[in-house]
Amino acid sequence: MQLLNLNIDKIIIHQVFRRNQDGKVKPLQSHEYTVFDHSAMTVFKRRVIDALGEGSKAVQMEIVDQCATSVSKLVDSMIDQDQETFAVSSFDIATKLADAQQTRSIPGGIVVVFTGTQGSSAKKFLGIIKAEVHTGYEKKVHPTTNEISLKFVEELLLTPGTRLYKTVGFFEKVDCEETADDLNDKWAVMISDYQISQADGKAAAKYFYEDFLGCGYPKTNARVTKQFYEVTSQFISKLSVTEVEKSHLINALTTYLKADVSNVVSASEFAQTYFNDLATQDAYTGYVKSQGLPTTAFTKDVEHVEGNLNVRKVRFGSNVRITAPSEAFKNLVEIKEIDGEPDESGVRAKWTQIIVKDRIVRQE
Amino acid sequence: MNESELRSKWTSEKLIYERWGQFIISKLSEELERCVDNLDQFLKIPPRVRVKTDASLVDKAFYRKKNYEDPYNDIEDKVGIRFVVLLIEDIEIIRNIVVNADVWEYDECRNFEAERRKDPLLFTYQSVHFVLRPKTPLTLDGHTILSQTACELQIRTLLQHAHAELTHDSIYKSERTVKPNVHRTVAKSMALIETTDEFFSSVTRELNYGPLQEYRIVELLDSTFMTYTGLTPNLQKSSIVIWDAYEDLIDEKLIENIHKDLINNNEYKFLSSTLKERYTENTFYQQSIIIFLYWMLLTNKSRLYRYWPLDGRVLDPLANDVGISSTWEV
Numbered sequence: 001m002q003l004l005n006l007n008i009d010k011i012i013i014h015q016v017f018r019r020n021q022d023g024k025v026k027p028l029q030s031h032e033y034t035v036f037d038h039s040a041m042t043v044f045k046r047r048v049i050d051a052l053g054e055g056s057k058a059v060q061m062e063i064v065d066q067c068a069t070s071v072s073k074l075v076d077s078m079i080d081q082d083q084e085t086f087a088v089s090s091f092d093i094a095t096k097l098a099d100a101q102q103t104r105s106i107p108g109g110i111v112v113v114f115t116g117t118q119g120s121s122a123k124k125f126l127g128i129i130k131a132e133v134h135t136g137y138e139k140k141v142h143p144t145t146n147e148i149s150l151k152f153v154e155e156l157l158l159t160p161g162t163r164l165y166k167t168v169g170f171f172e173k174v175d176c177e178e179t180a181d182d183l184n185d186k187w188a189v190m191i192s193d194y195q196i197s198q199a200d201g202k203a204a205a206k207y208f209y210e211d212f213l214g215c216g217y218p219k220t221n222a223r224v225t226k227q228f229y230e231v232t233s234q235f236i237s238k239l240s241v242t243e244v245e246k247s248h249l250i251n252a253l254t255t256y257l258k259a260d261v262s263n264v265v266s267a268s269e270f271a272q273t274y275f276n277d278l279a280t281q282d283a284y285t286g287y288v289k290s291q292g293l294p295t296t297a298f299t300k301d302v303e304h305v306e307g308n309l310n311v312r313k314v315r316f317g318s319n320v321r322i323t324a325p326s327e328a329f330k331n332l333v334e335i336k337e338i339d340g341e342p343d344e345s346g347v348r349a350k351w352t353q354i355i356v357k358d359r360i361v362r363q364e
Numbered sequence: 365m366n367e368s369e370l371r372s373k374w375t376s377e378k379l380i381y382e383r384w385g386q387f388i389i390s391k392l393s394e395e396l397e398r399c400v401d402n403l404d405q406f407l408k409i410p411p412r413v414r415v416k417t418d419a420s421l422v423d424k425a426f427y428r429k430k431n432y433e434d435p436y437n438d439i440e441d442k443v444g445i446r447f448v449v450l451l452i453e454d455i456e457i458i459r460n461i462v463v464n465a466d467v468w469e470y471d472e473c474r475n476f477e478a479e480r481r482k483d484p485l486l487f488t489y490q491s492v493h494f495v496l497r498p499k500t501p502l503t504l505d506g507h508t509i510l511s512q513t514a515c516e517l518q519i520r521t522l523l524q525h526a527h528a529e530l531t532h533d534s535i536y537k538s539e540r541t542v543k544p545n546v547h548r549t550v551a552k553s554m555a556l557i558e559t560t561d562e563f564f565s566s567v568t569r570e571l572n573y574g575p576l577q578e579y580r581i582v583e584l585l586d587s588t589f590m591t592y593t594g595l596t597p598n599l600q601k602s603s604i605v606i607w608d609a610y611e612d613l614i615d616e617k618l619i620e621n622i623h624k625d626l627i628n629n630n631e632y633k634f635l636s637s638t639l640k641e642r643y644t645e646n647t648f649y650q651q652s653i654i655i656f657l658y659w660m661l662l663t664n665k666s667r668l669y670r671y672w673p674l675d676g677r678v679l680d681p682l683a684n685d686v687g688i689s690s691t692w693e694v
Contacts, residue, residue: 003687005634038645045684055665056689118687120634271666278666286663 001171001190001296002054006045008116011036012087014094016130017108019101027094027111031087034112047158048114048127051167051192054295055268055285058167058192063183065214071096072183072214075126075170079115086115093128100212107132109165110157123172130208131157131165166193166208189215190296196264217299224293226304228265229257231291235284243352247335249274250312254326257302258309266297322354332357370425370436371418378415381443383504385413385515388468388496389445395461408522409448416442440473440495441516448525451568452561455492455519462517468496469511476524487554489528491520523557523564575614576607582652584619589652592627593639597652602674606653609673613664622659632658638685648678661688 011034017025036044052058063072071093078089090113097111112129136159137150158165169190176186191213195205209215236249252274257265267288271281289295302309312329314322324333333356340351365373389411393403400406416424421442425435432438447458462470476490494517502509520528531550535542576582582599589597607614626632635658642649660668661683669690672679683690 001687004631004685005638006684006687042681042684046680046690049684049687050689053687053689120631278670279664281666282664285665 001052001058001060001169001188001294003049003052003118005120005122006049006116006118007122008041008045008048008114010083010086010116011044011112011114012090014091014111014113015108016094016098016101016111018106019104024098024101025108027091027098029091029094033083033087044158047129047160047165048167048169050160051129051165052127052169052190052296054289056192056296057194057196057264057266057269058169058190058296059196059264059299060218060294060296061189061191061209061213061215062218063187063189063214064210064216066183070214071212072170072187072189076183076186079124079126079170079172097130097212100207102207102211106207109133112158118171119174121174123174125169125171127167127169129158129165129167133157134159134164163194166195166205167191168209168213189213191215196299217301221299221301222303224298225257225265225301227291228267228288228293228298229253229305229308231288231293232267232270232284235287239280242337244335244337247314251326251330254309254312255330257300257305258326263300264297265300267293267295269297316352365434365436367422367426370422373436374416374418374421374442380507380509381513381515382413382415383507384498384502384509384513385415385443385445387502387504387509388515388517389413391465391467392447392458392461395465396458399457399461406449406454407447408450409446409525411445411447414444414446416444437512437514440514442514444516444518446518446520446525448520448522450522451565452521453565455521458519459492462494462496462519467499467502469499471495471497487551487558489531490524490554490558491518491528493518521561521564523561527554527557574611576611579614579616579618581607581614581618585622585652585655588619588622588627589639589655592636592655593643595640595643595650598647598650600647600651602648603651603653605673606657609671610656610660610667613660613667618656621663622655625663626655626659632662632686635685642681646681654682657682658686661686 012030012032013034014030015028017027019025050056063070066072074089074092074096078086081089093113094111109130109132112131113126114129115124115126117124133155136153136156138153140149140151141147142149171188171190173186173188178186180186191209193205193208196209232253233250236246236253239246239249241249253270256270256274267285268281271284275281275284285295310326312324312326314335322333333354336353336355338351338353340349342348393411396406397403404410416439421439424430424439425432449455449458463472472492472494474491474493476492479486479490495514496517497514498509498511501511527550530553535546535550586597586599589595626635639649639654648654657668657679661679665688669676669679680690
């Protein structure tokens with residue numbers, strides 16, 4: 001999500017705690033709004049955009065739980081509340097989070113609830129950050145010698161490492177209906193949580209996106225994943241590199257979608273991993289964006305591309321084809337471009353040499 | 365005119381000649397201010413008026429085998445001024461001003477370019493010399509400068525000046541016979557100086573001319589900035605450093621692409637008011653390069669971050685404006 005023209009008007013921060021042996025610890029309520037000065041606000045916006053903006057690993061989710069006590073309903077009513085009521089309601093969010101943190105392995109931290117507008121038409125949004133407390137050091141400079149020493153800081157918050165905070169944004173959709181029955185028609189929900197993209201992350205992240213926010217993976221991702229596959233293949237085929245390099249890139253795309261343990265797909269991640277030069281990386285992310293694909297990450301669903309991922313095909317001009325299971329193609333087929341025989345004008349044709357590291361078992 | 369008549373005439377008119385010299389310096393400086401960025405840097409030695417001492421004038425008039433008919437008027441360098449610059453082409457800038465000014469009559473008595481053509485095998489003292497006299501009598505600070513008042517103006521490069529400094533008194537005015545090998549060495553130095561001056565010129569041309577100049581990027585972006593925001597952009601050192609880092613992205617399509625992707629894209633219309641707000645808060649936002657940087661964030665983010673030459677935090681507010689997450693992240 002490209003958070004253009006981001007403006008933040010309210011920030012209120014409550015504290016949540018790790019469970020103790022007696023169970024839930026009641027969150028600590030703040031009654032005052034936090035007011036950041038100019039540079040602190042710039043950094044805060046940076047954190048929000050790094051978590052949810054274009055190029056981030058945030059994924060869009062669907063609102064599943066829409067009952068009266070759900071977070072989404074709460075957000076829907078809070079967005080227009082006056083300062084005083086909003087401050088009180090925001091604590092309900094902190095309480096919901098504390099309820100969702102069922103195990104003692106989940107650390108405490110702060111819950112930042114904030115609102116503002118974004119986009120060229122200044123649509124409203126509400127964001128929630130759960131930031132875990134971690135330790136660090138503060139630089140101290142000796143006033144006379146200018147030498148530095150480090151002071152241990154037990155509680156640091158909102159440092160740039162996105163591993164240490166989970167962020168959600170409820171973004172009012174353009175042309176939304178105020179009274180939509182389904183909250184999904186009114187709100188787009190983006191969730192940023194590094195655990196979602198980890199191999200075993202779904203379960204770890206579940207308490208946040210499901211138990212706390214009442215959200216789930218969208219059903220349409222099989223289509224988006226297929227589109228991602230097609231758009232990326234098209235881009236690779238148009239690159240001005242050798243056919244051999246293209247073949248490697250197609251293999252990489254297959255591996256990325258099929259074998260990669262992560263649950264999310266991200267164009268910027270693919271670009272950074274597989275395209276060597278920065279110009280191609282930027283051209284690729286630009287192309288993906290122009291084709292209407294998400295500029296953040298999205299959850300992977302390979303249902304519609306299973307066929308493409310399982311079989312690698314190479315087609316030649318003269319109707320010659322090679323087909324192989326992707327794995328076998330990657331491991332056993334070697335493609336090389338060679339110079340063919342010269343034509344009448346002496347120009348050598350481009351031929352392809354193929355080595356299959358196996359013997360023939362049958363011919364038709 | 366005998367020696368004592370010459371002395372007394374010179375004593376009475378010295379001040380007038382000095383005023384004339386000062387007038388030429390200020391007139392030339394004033395004109396130069398208009399065509400160079402920084403006059404103090406352009407002139408390698410601050411010009412000043414040098415008036416001949418009585419002794420040196422008498423010496424030149426009567427004791428240097430010059431055989432003047434009218435020594436007082438024939439000696440044209442009773443007052444002299446000198447403009448020393450770095451490059452051969454800088455000389456041409458001053459020369460142009462001299463020949464186009466309408467307050468004086470000029471006599472170009474030495475021009476090393478012409479002398480090189482005339483004596484291509486000779487390597488000797490090189491400089492441009494003019495003798496300037498008022499076209500019509502002038503009154504300066506109550507002194508009348510008559511039209512026969514001559515002042516010699518020398519224009520030369522720093523290297524030509526170094527050569528002149530070495531040779532002027534020791535060789536040109538030497539009463540002793542100078543050995544041939546000394547002449548030969550001095551001529552070799554001049555050949556070297558002429559070569560080096562050419563190298564200096566070509567280096568300067570290469571340094572100051574690149575795609576940024578070829579495609580007039582700064583001018584075009586400045587005018588884009590003005591129409592987009594209604595404000596006047598300022599050029600600062602920081603933008604030169606930035607252009608330098610992204611020179612490979614500058615081509616004839618750049619400005620067109622910026623217009624297509626950013627300026628004429630309705631989605632980013634709000635940036636025009638964002639710029640207006642930031643203009644007073646932050647001098648960085650007063651440069652037209654800001655538009656290029658927004659465009660880079662939107663279309664060439666990886667390269668922008670990888671080769672960013674300044675403190676990374678400078679980009680943070682810009683990335684915030686267009687909602688782009690940073691790639692500093694691990």
